[in-house]
Amino acid sequence: MIPAPYLLYLGHSTDFAGIKTSRGLAAFRPDDCVGEFRHDDCPLTLGLPRLTIAEGAARGARTLVLGIANSGGTLGSDLVEDAAAALEAGMNVAAGLHQRLRDVPRLAELAKAKGLQLFDVRDAPANMVVGNGNPRAGHRLLTVGTDCSVGKMYTTLALTEGLRARGIVADFRATGQTGILIAGSGVPIDAVVADFISGGIEMITPARSDDGWDLIEGQGSLFHPSFAGVSTGLLHGAQPEAIVMCHDPLREHMRGIPGRKLPGLKECLDANLQVARLTSPNVRAVGICLNTSQMDPAEARDLCARTADELGLPTTDPIAFGTDAILDELLCTAPSARSTTASR
Amino acid sequence: MIPAPYLLYLGHSTDFAGIKTSRGLAAFRPDDCVGEFRHDDCPLTLGLPRLTIAEGAARGARTLVLGIANSGGTLGSDLVEDAAAALEAGMNVAAGLHQRLRDVPRLAELAKAKGLQLFDVRDAPANMVVGNGNPRAGHRLLTVGTDCSVGKMYTTLALTEGLRARGIVADFRATGQTGILIAGSGVPIDAVVADFISGGIEMITPARSDDGWDLIEGQGSLFHPSFAGVSTGLLHGAQPEAIVMCHDPLREHMRGIPGRKLPGLKECLDANLQVARLTSPNVRAVGICLNTSQMDPAEARDLCARTADELGLPTTDPIAFGTDAILDELLCTAPSARSTTASR
Incomplete structure (x- = not known):
C-alpha cells in the first residue's frame, strides 16, 4: 500500500x-x-x-x-x-x-x-499464476467498453461509491495505473506477461463470502485489435455476475486507429456476454454508461433515454446523472443477489 | 538465428x-x-x-x-x-x-x-509495438484449437511442408519455444507483455507480396480460461485468410483443469471465425486436424470421415494421413488465392 x-x-x-x-x-x-x-x-x-x-x-x-x-x-x-x-x-x-x-x-x-x-505501479506482481476459471464465491461486476478510454475507471469508481452509499460493502479492484494509485493496490493488467492475464484478475478478486461486491476496472475492448487479448483475459478472470458497458458517443474511430469504426452497442454487448459465459454462465448486462461530458445536457439525457430504449438496459452518464438506475437493476436482477435484495 | x-x-x-x-x-x-x-x-x-x-x-x-x-x-x-x-x-x-x-x-x-x-528462446523481443489490425497484403493461415497441446505446431509444420511439396512458397511462423527452435526465429507469444500480443504476431508476419504463405503456429484456445487472451490476440494479429482447427479426440477435460469440458467442434470453429473477423472479415475455415496417434487406424479414419461430414470440412490427422485434402480446400477456396489456383 x-x-x-x-x-x-x-x-x-x-x-x-x-x-x-x-x-x-x-x-x-x-x-x-x-x-x-x-x-x-x-x-x-x-x-x-x-x-x-x-x-x-x-x-x-x-x-x-x-x-x-x-x-x-x-x-x-x-x-x-x-x-x-x-x-x-x-x-x-x-x-x-x-x-x-x-x-x-x-x-x-x-x-x-x-x-x-x-x-x-506499472510493475506486475511477482509469483503470478495462470488462471483456472473454476467457480468462486462472491459478487463481481466488470466494466467493459466499445473502445479504450471511454470511462471504464470512472464508471467502476462511481458504481463502487453508489453501492457504498446504499450501505453495501463494495471494493474497487484496479487494473490500470491510475486506478491502482486511487485504490492503493491492484494489478497493471496490460503489463503482465500474456499467460497471466486471467490469473492476475483472479488474484485480485479472490472468493468472498461477505455478500459484498468486487467492482473490477475493465481495460481495452474486445473490438480493439491492439488490446482485445487483455479484454478477453479480463472477462475470464473476473468471472463477472454482471457487466456494465461504457461508451463514448462522440468517438469517431477506435482509439489510435483512424478509419476503424467502433462496434455497435448491441454487437459489443453480445460479444462481451458470450466471452464472459466461459467462466460465468449466468452473467447479465445491467447497464450502459455514456461519457457525455462534451455534450449539451439535454442532448445527453435524450441520448441516454434512446439508448435505454434500444438496448432495454438502464443507461446513464455516471458522473453527470448518477448510477441509481444501474444499481437498481444490479441489485434486483443479478440472480444470486435476488434472495438478499428483498431485505435491503 | x-x-x-x-x-x-x-x-x-x-x-x-x-x-x-x-x-x-x-x-x-x-x-x-x-x-x-x-x-x-x-x-x-x-x-x-x-x-x-x-x-x-x-x-x-x-x-x-x-x-x-x-x-x-x-x-x-x-x-x-x-x-x-x-x-x-x-x-x-x-x-x-x-x-x-x-x-x-x-x-x-x-x-x-x-x-x-x-x-x-523464451525471451520476448525488445522494442515491441502494439498491433493495429490494419489490412496487410499476403496469404496467412493460423492453426487454432479446442484446447492447448492438441497438435497445432505439428499441424502448422505439416501444412508448411505440404505447400512446399506443391511448389508453393511457404514459411512456418513460430510462436512457442519448440517452434522457435525448429524455425530458428519467432516470438514466444505467451511470454510477451499483454499489450503486445497482437503486435508481436503482426511483427513476425509482415505484409508479403510474393504469393507465398505464412503458416502461423497457434497457441492455447478461446475456450481455455487460462490462455484465451493469448489466443484472441493471436487471431487478431495473424489476420488470417484461413484457419485450421486442431483437436484431440481423446482429451477428457481442458488441459490442467479437471472437470472443464472441451467445447464442441462447431461451437469452437464459430467462435474462432467470429473473433478472427475483426481484422480479417473474409476469413474461412479450411480444415480440421485430429491427433489420432493413440487410436486404432481404422477408427481414426472413420472418425475423420464422420467429422468431415458433420462440419463440412476436410478432416485429417496430418501426421498419419497427410494434409492434401486441407491444402486442396485452401488453394481452391481461399478467395484471394482463387485467381492463381488455376495456373498451379
Missing part, C-alpha cells in the same frame, strides 16, 4: 490528458490529497492548494505522486530533480511511468539512504 | 513429454541434427547417433539445444555442467526454460570468454 496522504504532481504539464492520474486521485481520493505541486509554467489546477515540496511535507504528505503522462513515459531531468527533492523532504515517491523510479540510480540511492520507498 | 547443426540434449529425461523440444527438432529439422546427447540413465532415444559433447563438436555441431522441459523450468546443476562442457567444446547453447541461461554467471562468463552465444 502506498502511504497517504499525497502531494499531487502536475509539474510542467500543459494539457489535462497529461495529468489524468493526478486528476483521478483528486477526484476519487480528495480526503487523501493535501495539495498540488506545479511549476510556474503549468497553467492547470486541480483546485487543491498549490504547495511547494517543503510545504507539502509540512502538511503531512507522505507520498509525492508523479501522476502525469509524458511522451515515451520517461523520467526527464526535471522529474528526477523534483522526485529527489521530495525524498530529501522525507516523502515516498510513486509513479506509473514506463521508466521505473528504481532504475534511476540517484533516486534509488536517496530512497535507501532515507529509508523511504519508491512505488512503480 | 541459432547456428545449426544441433546436438540435441536428452540429459537424464525419462519420459517423452519431457523431451518434446528435442523431439520436435529431430522430427522437423532432421538434416540439421548431428546427434543426441544423453546420460546412461536416460532410456529414451530420438533414433539419432548417441554422441558425447566432444563427439558432437567433432561432427560439426554448432549449438547444443537443451530441448527438455523439467519441473519448474530451472537449470539444475547437471544441466549447467553439461552446458558448460558444450561451451568449452566450442558450441553455442540454446534453451527455452523459464530460468535463463544468461542468468547463470558461470555460463554467461564462459560464453563471453569463448566468444559464443547463449540463446534463451
